[in-house]
Amino acid sequence: MYIRDYLKILRRQWRLVATLALLCLAAAMLWTMLTPSVFESQLQLFVTVQEKGNTSNAYEGGLLAQQRAKSYAQMAQGRAVATDVVRQMGLHQRPEDLQAQIRADVPIDTVLINLSVRGSSPDRARAIADAVGRQLIRLVDQLEAPAGATTTVTLRSVKPAEALSEPVWPRRTVNLTVGLLLGLALGFGGAFVRESLDTRIRDGDDLEEFGLPVLGVIPGDPAGGRATVEEVLASPRQLEAVRHLRTNLRHIGAKQEMRSLVITSSLRGEGRSSVAVSLAVAVATTDRVILVDADLSRPRLADYLGLSNEVGLSSVLTGQATLEEALQGWRSVLLVLTAGPALPYGTELLTGEGMRHFIKQLESLADLVILDAPAILPVTDGVALPAVTSATLMVVRSGRVRKEQLKEAMDRLRLIEARVLGAVLNVHA
Numbered sequence: 152m153y154i155r156d157y158l159k160i161l162r163r164q165w166r167l168v169a170t171l172a173l174l175c176l177a178a179a180m181l182w183t184m185l186t187p188s189v190f191e192s193q194l195q196l197f198v199t200v201q202e203k204g205n206t207s208n209a210y211e212g213g214l215l216a217q218q219r220a221k222s223y224a225q226m227a228q229g230r231a232v233a234t235d236v237v238r239q240m241g242l243h244q245r246p247e248d249l250q251a252q253i254r255a256d257v258p259i260d261t262v263l264i265n266l267s268v269r270g271s272s273p274d275r276a277r278a279i280a281d282a283v284g285r286q287l288i289r290l291v292d293q294l295e296a297p298a299g300a301t302t303t304v305t306l307r308s309v310k311p312a313e314a315l316s317e318p319v320w321p322r323r324t325v326n327l328t329v330g331l332l333l334g335l336a337l338g339f340g341g342a343f344v345r346e347s348l349d350t351r352i353r354d355g356d357d358l359e360e361f362g363l364p365v366l367g368v369i370p371g372d373p374a375g376g377r378a379t380v381e382e383v384l385a386s387p388r389q390l391e392a393v394r395h396l397r398t399n400l401r402h403i404g405a406k407q408e409m410r411s412l413v414i415t416s417s418l419r420g421e422g423r424s425s426v427a428v429s430l431a432v433a434v435a436t437t438d439r440v441i442l443v444d445a446d447l448s449r450p451r452l453a454d455y456l457g458l459s460n461e462v463g464l465s466s467v468l469t470g471q472a473t474l475e476e477a478l479q480g481w482r483s484v485l486l487v488l489t490a491g492p493a494l495p496y497g498t499e500l501l502t503g504e505g506m507r508h509f510i511k512q513l514e515s516l517a518d519l520v521i522l523d524a525p526a527i528l529p530v531t532d533g534v535a536l537p538a539v540t541s542a543t544l545m546v547v548r549s550g551r552v553r554k555e556q557l558k559e560a561m562d563r564l565r566l567i568e569a570r571v572l573g574a575v576l577n578v579h580a
């Protein structure tokens with residue numbers, strides 16, 4: 152997989168990624184809000200050693216102070232200090248629980264003791280830290296002042312306890328960052344899983360797997376809704392796309408004869424009728440075009456073009472009208488053969504030699520005959536028309552048809568040796 156493949160997946164699945172990222176961020180935020188805050192207060196103590204009558208041996212005194220500092224740090228976290236503080240402050244907690252809130256350490260080669268005490272509020276943490284400091288100093292004074300001692304070791308507070316106004320727990324920034332990263336990771340994971348399970352055709356790359364050149368890409372209706380044929384014809388983007396399709400078809404037509412063109416698709420609703428009408432109008436600016444509604448199961452062209460459907464293809468095929476009677480002009484631009492009255496087993500009329508002759512007859516009247524055909528898979532004779540015309544164009548609606556379905560449709564076309572020119576990708580959502 153190349154970077155552009157990852158970017159493509161991201162572009163398609165960005166909603167999933169964004170949703171999971173936001174959900175995890177919201178969960179992290181909620182968890183942070185619901186977790187009781189813990190504040191910390193810090194206090195620094197200093198150990199001094201004085202030898203009565205002898206101030207010369209400062210080095211030894213310093214060493215002694217460093218050793219003492221380590222012991223006092225242990226005592227600060229010990230049971231005796233915690234018990235005294237609980238009693239003195241009237242705390243409603245067990246000494247061992249308070250012990251867990253006190254941390255004392257001695258920076259290397261110093262005579263300092265850094266005390267940090269945690270509490271449920273900044274004031275409480277500071278009050279406990281002060282009390283721990285006081286109790287420790289009192290305890291050290293008691294221990295270090297035996298009668299007749301020549302050395303005086305004292306512990307002093309360097310500065311009063313200070314409380315941080317920001318809680319040390321929960322760590323808001325860390326939690327939110329982790330929540331967001333976790334959400335993004337889940338989102339990306341989910342996007343890749345979803346993509347690997349989703350076999351719907353999305354873009355031209357997917358069509359190339361089927362050997363289908365993309366001859367045109369019809370953009371969706373910008374308003375997101377269903378566009379009427381009038382709207383499609385009035386939309387500059389859609390018109391431009393159809394003109395591009397026309398140019399590509401002309402290119403093919405210049406090399407190989409193309410007198411009749413079937414517009415079909417694997418499934419219903421992929422946009423065959425819309426493409427057939429807009430392409431017919433585009434080609435009709437220079438060529439004589441006959442547009443035929445050959446989708447007898449779901450005739451739409453009469454509706455789309457505001458024409459009558461009383462007489463049409465079915466009437467001609469059953470001999471109830473002549474072709475000349477059934478053909479209708481549309482805005483002096485093109486000739487249209489609507490589907491005509493519905494018949495039981497109507498699609499069977501489209502098969503066989505009779506239909507081939509009929510197509511030849513139509514071809515003799517125009518430069519190009521465009522047929523809006525039934526969808527291939529849901530109809531029994533879905534490939535009847537591609538079998539009797541000179542070229543076929545597949546309309547593929549992106550995000551709708553699955554690869555298996557397109558493969559099945561292409562297999563059926565291959566079986567009857569249809570000449571499939573390529574595909575029109577309809578990106579209408």
Ligand SMILES: Nc1ncnc2c1ncn2[C@@H]1O[C@H](COP(=O)(O)OP(=O)(O)OP(=O)(O)O)[C@@H](O)[C@H]1O
Binds near residue numbers: 371378379423446
């Ligand atoms: N690119 C598009 N932009 C806007 N609307 C579209 C587009 N493609 C199709 N539609 C709308 O989707 C609906 C179905 O399109 P259309 O009738 O062309 O498909 P079809 O394949 O002929 O369907 P059916 O199987 O019913 O014959 C129509 O309402 C049409 O206006």
Ligand SMILES: [Mg+2]
Binds near residue numbers: 423424425446449523
């Ligand atoms: Mg249709």
